[in-house]
Amino acid sequence: MGKAETNKQIKRESLLNTAFDLFTTKGINNTSIADIVEAAGVAKGTFYLYFKDKYDINSKLLVHRSSLLFASALTRMHEMGITDVREKIFFVIDDIIDALTKDKVLLMFISKNLGLGFSRYMMESPAVTEEEPFASATKEFIEDIGNTISDPRLMMYMIIELTGSSIYSAILYDKPVTIDELKPHLYKTISSIIDQFTER
Amino acid sequence: MGKAETNKQIKRESLLNTAFDLFTTKGINNTSIADIVEAAGVAKGTFYLYFKDKYDINSKLLVHRSSLLFASALTRMHEMGITDVREKIFFVIDDIIDALTKDKVLLMFISKNLGLGFSRYMMESPAVTEEEPFASATKEFIEDIGNTISDPRLMMYMIIELTGSSIYSAILYDKPVTIDELKPHLYKTISSIIDQFTER
Amino acid sequence: MGKAETNKQIKRESLLNTAFDLFTTKGINNTSIADIVEAAGVAKGTFYLYFKDKYDINSKLLVHRSSLLFASALTRMHEMGITDVREKIFFVIDDIIDALTKDKVLLMFISKNLGLGFSRYMMESPAVTEEEPFASATKEFIEDIGNTISDPRLMMYMIIELTGSSIYSAILYDKPVTIDELKPHLYKTISSIIDQFTER
Amino acid sequence: MGKAETNKQIKRESLLNTAFDLFTTKGINNTSIADIVEAAGVAKGTFYLYFKDKYDINSKLLVHRSSLLFASALTRMHEMGITDVREKIFFVIDDIIDALTKDKVLLMFISKNLGLGFSRYMMESPAVTEEEPFASATKEFIEDIGNTISDPRLMMYMIIELTGSSIYSAILYDKPVTIDELKPHLYKTISSIIDQFTER
DNA sequence: TATGAATGAGGGTTCATTCAT
DNA sequence: CATGAATGAACCCTCATTCAT
Numbered sequence: 001m002g003k004a005e006t007n008k009q010i011k012r013e014s015l016l017n018t019a020f021d022l023f024t025t026k027g028i029n030n031t032s033i034a035d036i037v038e039a040a041g042v043a044k045g046t047f048y049l050y051f052k053d054k055y056d057i058n059s060k061l062l063v064h065r066s067s068l069l070f071a072s073a074l075t076r077m078h079e080m081g082i083t084d085v086r087e088k089i090f091f092v093i094d095d096i097i098d099a100l101t102k103d104k105v106l107l108m109f110i111s112k113n114l115g116l117g118f119s120r121y122m123m124e125s126p127a128v129t130e131e132e133p134f135a136s137a138t139k140e141f142i143e144d145i146g147n148t149i150s151d152p153r154l155m156m157y158m159i160i161e162l163t164g165s166s167i168y169s170a171i172l173y174d175k176p177v178t179i180d181e182l183k184p185h186l187y188k189t190i191s192s193i194i195d196q197f198t199e200r
Numbered sequence: 201m202g203k204a205e206t207n208k209q210i211k212r213e214s215l216l217n218t219a220f221d222l223f224t225t226k227g228i229n230n231t232s233i234a235d236i237v238e239a240a241g242v243a244k245g246t247f248y249l250y251f252k253d254k255y256d257i258n259s260k261l262l263v264h265r266s267s268l269l270f271a272s273a274l275t276r277m278h279e280m281g282i283t284d285v286r287e288k289i290f291f292v293i294d295d296i297i298d299a300l301t302k303d304k305v306l307l308m309f310i311s312k313n314l315g316l317g318f319s320r321y322m323m324e325s326p327a328v329t330e331e332e333p334f335a336s337a338t339k340e341f342i343e344d345i346g347n348t349i350s351d352p353r354l355m356m357y358m359i360i361e362l363t364g365s366s367i368y369s370a371i372l373y374d375k376p377v378t379i380d381e382l383k384p385h386l387y388k389t390i391s392s393i394i395d396q397f398t399e400r
Numbered sequence: 401m402g403k404a405e406t407n408k409q410i411k412r413e414s415l416l417n418t419a420f421d422l423f424t425t426k427g428i429n430n431t432s433i434a435d436i437v438e439a440a441g442v443a444k445g446t447f448y449l450y451f452k453d454k455y456d457i458n459s460k461l462l463v464h465r466s467s468l469l470f471a472s473a474l475t476r477m478h479e480m481g482i483t484d485v486r487e488k489i490f491f492v493i494d495d496i497i498d499a500l501t502k503d504k505v506l507l508m509f510i511s512k513n514l515g516l517g518f519s520r521y522m523m524e525s526p527a528v529t530e531e532e533p534f535a536s537a538t539k540e541f542i543e544d545i546g547n548t549i550s551d552p553r554l555m556m557y558m559i560i561e562l563t564g565s566s567i568y569s570a571i572l573y574d575k576p577v578t579i580d581e582l583k584p585h586l587y588k589t590i591s592s593i594i595d596q597f598t599e600r
Numbered sequence: 601m602g603k604a605e606t607n608k609q610i611k612r613e614s615l616l617n618t619a620f621d622l623f624t625t626k627g628i629n630n631t632s633i634a635d636i637v638e639a640a641g642v643a644k645g646t647f648y649l650y651f652k653d654k655y656d657i658n659s660k661l662l663v664h665r666s667s668l669l670f671a672s673a674l675t676r677m678h679e680m681g682i683t684d685v686r687e688k689i690f691f692v693i694d695d696i697i698d699a700l701t702k703d704k705v706l707l708m709f710i711s712k713n714l715g716l717g718f719s720r721y722m723m724e725s726p727a728v729t730e731e732e733p734f735a736s737a738t739k740e741f742i743e744d745i746g747n748t749i750s751d752p753r754l755m756m757y758m759i760i761e762l763t764g765s766s767i768y769s770a771i772l773y774d775k776p777v778t779i780d781e782l783k784p785h786l787y788k789t790i791s792s793i794i795d796q797f798t799e800r
Numbered sequence: 801t802a803t804g805a806a807t808g809a810g811g812g813t814t815c816a817t818t819c820a821t
Numbered sequence: 822c823a824t825g826a827a828t829g830a831a832c833c834c835t836c837a838t839t840c841a842t
Binding site for chain 4 (some may be wrong): 558
């Protein structure tokens with residue numbers, strides 16, 4: 001609780017934020033630890049008190065930022081009191097797309113790191129995430145929709161892969177169409193994926 | 201044509217193949233030019249007679265290897281004498297998935313380089329590809345299906361993104377399901393995407 | 401005397417013992433102060449309350465451990481009530497060899513630190529030793545044998561150098577012979593050294 | 601033979617000599633590779649073309665310098681046409697002591713590196729020495745005296761250990777006596793060691 | 801063309817030491 | 822007395838690139 005403890009958190013946060021800025025601006029390969037500490041205003045040795053190397057800080061950033069993204073979408077979903085499964089899925093997807101449209105830097109950061117395999121990270125490796133709140137929220141969501149969906153994990157995998165990979169270029173470069181032009185087709189396809197997995 | 205000319209080609213090929221092996225084994229970041237020339241059996245200076253740096257050799261590899269993949273699928277498609285558009289699309293997708301299932305190293309190499317944005321590379325940047333045969337084949341294919349498809353580029357974009365991102369984990373890790381378990385769902389979804397874009 | 405005083409001694413001892421273990425295991429060059437304090441379970445700053453640096457703790461260890469070795473040999477010698485000079489010398493040498501044969505780690509530690517020049521340390525530098533009991537015991541011993549030996553310091557120098565340097569490899573590696581095979585030759589040579597210095 | 605090859609040797613020699621000077625002046629622990637290359641007038645990277653690290657250059661120096669010492673003593677011995685074994689041994693010992701008395705820096709360098717165990721290095725590890733001429737010369741010498749000596753290796757071990765450890769302090773500090781005062785006693789002792797091993 | 805020795809800037813990492821708590 | 826976060830100098834080592842041969 002003391003002043004020291006607070007100071008530590010400030011240093012850590014400062015390093016995280018600075019690293020995020022530099023990684024998204026110059027790329028992780030062109031960012032040196034010297035760059036990070038200089039911009040963060042701490043000594044070089046201090047970096048190593050908090051992180052193993054720049055890949056460590058990078059993965060911690062990734063977990064933290066993308067967890068927030070998904071968690072806040074789920075929170076809002078609950079606040080809305082939505083009950084229908086299809087509506088739930090669309091709400092979450094839509095919320096995340098909106099957030100990423102507003103925060104293109106975050107979109108680039110997440111895309112570069114996850115590459116193909118967006119969902120692997122989101123759905124499987126709780127060991128990697130290490131963030132209990134997020135992991136449990138994801139699990140809960142999948143169990144929740146499991147009542148009406150035959151294979152909820154596979155369905156979410158397909159939806160997330162399709163969405164994650166197709167919105168990137170649309171949001172950032174309006175290519176091959178703008179995100180607003182893409183959405184109708186995307187949602188129609190998602191809808192048909194849900195159909196496939198809905199028990200009749 | 202002469203012996204010298206041949207020797208040059210041998211050196212170039214040797215560097216390309218060696219670089220591919222090292223990049224896929226150790227990753228491009230952990231591969232130095234010293235590593236490449238040593239394994240290829242040429243002198244350090246020789247490298248610079250053929251390539252600008254290791255990113256240059258990497259992008260040339262990417263273009264070459266993935267062009268072959270797509271071109272050979274199209275060739276086989278023509279050989280089969282398929283006329284139906286839907287069948288054409290399925291044939292090409294299936295052929296590429298088969299090839300990548302058999303050559304996982306190539307799958308990893310392509311995935312790591314393209315990340316999200318598989319289709320951007322395949323459909324758009326002729327400047328990047330610089331390979332006429334491949335670029336024209338792609339163009340031709342898109343024009344070909346344009347007769348029955350309302351927005352062929354967007355449709356191919358969605359199909360390729362969905363396919364490219366979802367098969368990676370399935371082929372390499374059998375996660376969340378094996379490629380054989382994924383295929384029925386993938387093809388059903390592709391089918392519904394084609395439906396969306398088919399003029400009635 | 402109080403509890404605080406005791407606690408201080410515990411910390412100091414803990415640091416000394418930990419340092420000994422690490423120095424003999426990893427070598428002094430590969431042992432950092434961070435290593436020592438971590439293993440000893442004290443804070444970094446605490447180290448500097450007791451020692452100047454790792455070379456300080458090393459030399460204090462050396463003095464302490466080798467003093468004990470020699471002092472206990474002399475004590476046992478007195479207990480035995482030996483009177484003959486030649487017997488005294490052999491008893492002390494034998495006792496130390498036995499002790500070092502049983503404690504090879506200590507042998508390595510002393511050897512590494514003293515290198516050539518075993519006797520310089522034992523016979524001369526009272527400034528380095530700073531340990532009165534040990535210094536006086538040595539002095540007393542030399543004076544004691546001075547009655548029958550012409551140049552007791554030089555004689556002890558030669559005996560100690562010969563012994564100290566030849567037993568190391570024999571005890572640790574059985575090279576070029578085992579310590580038991582070496583002993584007869586060693587003692588015969590020591591005997592002839594004593595002869596040289598014995599007044600007739 | 602070319603100019604390049606010569607230049608390489610010059611660089612290597614320069615690094616070796618510079619390192620020797622610095623190691624003997626400042627000690628190996630206080631000498632950085634930056635110090636060495638700066639004094640040698642080459643770039644940092646050049647160091648690594650010839651040596652693995654500073655311990656590598658150190659051990660190469662040790663082998664080279666001490667080989668020369670022993671080899672030149674043997675050469676002179678042969679030139680003298682000495683036939684008596686006892687005389688041979690005394691000649692070699694005397695020659696080396698003379699050389700080390702004249703080159704105290706070399707004496708310190710060798711002493712610091714070999715510590716106890718001078719003879720282990722000289723008599724046993726041909727793998728460490730890697731210098732054929734020296735190794736074979738040593739072997740030859742030992743075989744040579746084997747005709748009249750029962751266990752020539754053990755005898756040489758004892759002589760070398762006694763000599764190596766006792767002359768150090770005498771030459772460098774005149775302690776406990778000067779080298780000239782030590783010699784008579786040393787030789788008398790060596791003589792009695794030879795006696796022990798001489799077959800009657 | 802081909803070579804490979806030489807370069808030296810640059811990056812990652814360690815660690816003794818300090819000092820506010 | 823004791824702590825341990827913070828420091829930043831120092832060091833090791835790599836490696837893309839050049840250029841005389």
